[in-house]
Amino acid sequence: MSFPSDIKNAMRDCILKLLWPKDDIVAFFKSNSCTSSDIKAIGDHKTMNRSAIIDTMFNQLSKKPDEGLGQFRAMLQSLINWTHFDPYYFDNLKKLNKADAERSISHLKQLQELRDHKIQEQRKERERKESEAKFPSNTLPDLKAKFVSLLQGKVVGARRGYDLEEILQSLAKLSNLDITEPFRVNGEQIDGSIKFDGEHYLVEAKWQDKAVANEGAYQFAGKIEGKMYGRGLFVSIHGFSDHVVSSLVAGKAIKTIFIDGADLIVVLEGFIGFPDMLNKKIKAAQTKGLIYIDAMTGKQKQ
Structure with missing residues (x-):
């Protein structure tokens, strides 16, 4: 200034x-x-x-x-x-x-x-x-309907990823969590961030027709590196491919939490709150070294 x-x-x-x-x-x-x-x-x-x-x-x-x-x-x-x-x-x-x-x-x-x-x-x-930004314009049923329409293929291509970002932002707003909208820094595209329990988590939102492979996970991990106390939430609607979880945590500091479409469904259905889902996953990562668990049962996926 x-x-x-x-x-x-x-x-x-x-x-x-x-x-x-x-x-x-x-x-x-x-x-x-x-x-x-x-x-x-x-x-x-x-x-x-x-x-x-x-x-x-x-x-x-x-x-x-x-x-x-x-x-x-x-x-x-x-x-x-x-x-x-x-x-x-x-x-x-x-x-x-x-x-x-x-x-x-x-x-x-x-x-x-x-x-x-x-x-x-x-x-x-x-x-x-x-x-105005703190007050969500969508209700949980609205977000559920929007998510289901994405699952039904009513929106295709890159638009699905943008809509997924909006759903995540709205869920955070409904839960009174601070968010940052998508931005670019040093040539990197960041799909926004969510502040939870005093920490900022970078968000990667993927809606693609197959599970995320190692390359996508490594690219996101690279975005987190270089950020002060970098942490991330990787959201992939169709989950993550075999070995991507083990390869990401083996011998490394855990900084990324995995979320899939099933996790979002139970939140949108009202079975568990968005903050509760985040808390369970973060607790599992911090206490057990598990970055990909079922939001309801707490059991490791894959």
Whole structure:
């Protein structure tokens, strides 16, 4: 997030109209969290004009990884609350004009107020959308009917996978679980994520006409690797091929839970809640090393 350029320009104008000595300008930067390395980047400020000192510091801050947001905000607060007009430079030497300085401060305050109002409106809109997203638009019977229609082949091709993703998201919403919609990161397609019991689980949703083989499982495992405390839920409607489970867990850290169409059916039928199903599967993986169990009986599949 970059600091607004119009506010930076107004801050620059304020500094020039409030501070005359070059040393005072540098001292202002120091008093507003600019580090010694930031100050050093200015160079010999005594040989520079006042505008160049400010421009050099602003450019230095903008190049930092955090784009100097903390320092710019500190300077902004200092300037809009400014009350000291050094009589030596304003009255005696008349290098600075108090009326001009006050107008600059007033202009900066107006820009800040407009920015704050815009941020508040954006936050309200974001909160409204987040609130709407938490309330599912489908009931459990609706989701069951949609799932059955997929089983009946009323939808074909890639659309089935997208519909499966929507069913999973809606189940999570019905269970008051936080979700993240599908996204791409570093070229990887992620079918969303579900937050359960304080942990985020990446989701892979597959609706294909055959059981998932080793390759698909390994690809998903690769997506989980490299994520902090990476965990995953692999949903395959037609289950998983022989040996895929054993090959995924043999000698490896368990990070993936397998879910198939039968598991979803018992949830959609209302025999077990979605969180209960997740809890059973996660508990089996954590306590027994089993990543593919029956959601009702708890017995290992395959």
